[in-house]
Amino acid sequence: AAGVIQSPRHLIKEKRETATLKCYPIPRHDTVYWYQQGPGQDPQFLISFYEKMQSDKGSIPDRFSAQQFSDYHSELNMSSLELGDSALYFCASSFQGAGKLTFGSGTRLTVV
Amino acid sequence: TQLLEQSPQFLSIQEGENLTVYCNSSSVFSSLQWYRQEPGEGPVLLVTVVTGGEVKKLKRLTFQFGDARKDSSLHITAAQPGDTGLYLCAGKVDSSYKLIFGSGTRLLVRP
Numbered sequence: 001a002a003g004v005i006q007s008p009r010h011l012i013k014e015k016r017e018t019a020t021l022k023c024y025p026i027p028r029h030d031t032v033y034w035y036q037q038g039p040g041q042d043p044q045f046l047i048s049f050y051e052k053m054q055s056d057k058g059s060i061p062d063r064f065s066a067q068q069f070s071d072y073h074s075e076l077n078m079s080s081l082e083l084g085d086s087a088l089y090f091c092a093s094s095f096q097g098a099g100k101l102t103f104g105s106g107t108r109l110t111v112v
Numbered sequence: 113t114q115l116l117e118q119s120p121q122f123l124s125i126q127e128g129e130n131l132t133v134y135c136n137s138s139s140v141f142s143s144l145q146w147y148r149q150e151p152g153e154g155p156v157l158l159v160t161v162v163t164g165g166e167v168k169k170l171k172r173l174t175f176q177f178g179d180a181r182k183d184s185s186l187h188i189t190a191a192q193p194g195d196t197g198l199y200l201c202a203g204k205v206d207s208s209y210k211l212i213f214g215s216g217t218r219l220l221v222r223p
Contacts, residue, residue, distance in 0.1 A: 004154075031209060033209070033210070033211070035213075041216075042200060042213040042214060042215050042216045043155065043200070043213045044213075045210045045211065045212065045213075048209045048210055050209060055209040056208055056209040056210040058210055088152075090154050090155075092154070092211075097209040100145075100157050100160065101145075101157065101211060102157070103154030103155050103156070104154050105152075105153055105154050106152070106153070106154050108152070
């Protein structure tokens with residue numbers, strides 16, 4: 001069965017650079033969620049989209065932005081990267097924002 | 113702000129022992145989910161509980177949702193090394209899309 005695909009799996013950036021993370025949800029899933037998980041931490045909700053519109057906003061810094069495209073894939077854009085942005089970034093998808101969330105394998109971002 | 117607290121944070125037990133992980137909040141959730149996460153991978157859903165007082169069993173795992181839908185527990189019988197991992201509870205409130213994760217319980221089952 002198709003899963004949530006995230007790319008890249010690993011990313012190394014320098015401070016003040018920008019990064020773009022991509023997420024391809026399970027086919028027919030219309031809701032996408034972004035989470036940030038620091039070392040030894042639980043996942044922190046950043047933002048979600050339902051039918052290409054922002055549906056919920058969490059602790060997403062102003063330096064970050066995200067959108068969901070017409071094919072339901074989503075991109076998380078991160079600018080002016082800081083050392084503290086180093087984390088695992090997970091994308092999850094669901095159908096109509098209900099029930100089971102299926103998570104991708106994550107993108108490990110390292111800011112040096 | 114909904115806050116889900118899990119206890120214990122860390123648990124190291126011998127194979128064959130039983131254990132219980134707790135997930136508590138002062139908020140009411142429309143549903144509560146339990147996930148297991150392996151290092152470097154995304155959380156994988158184990159179960160969703162919706163009704164207050166609901167009990168669900170998944171082989172050696174028993175999940176319970178509190179009557180008031182503010183807390184939940186995960187009980188593992190005869191733990192095995194393959195149960196090792198990070199266990200996360202996550203709650204969903206009505207009219208919200210976001211899932212709030214608990215602080216997590218790191219379980220180590222020693223052979």
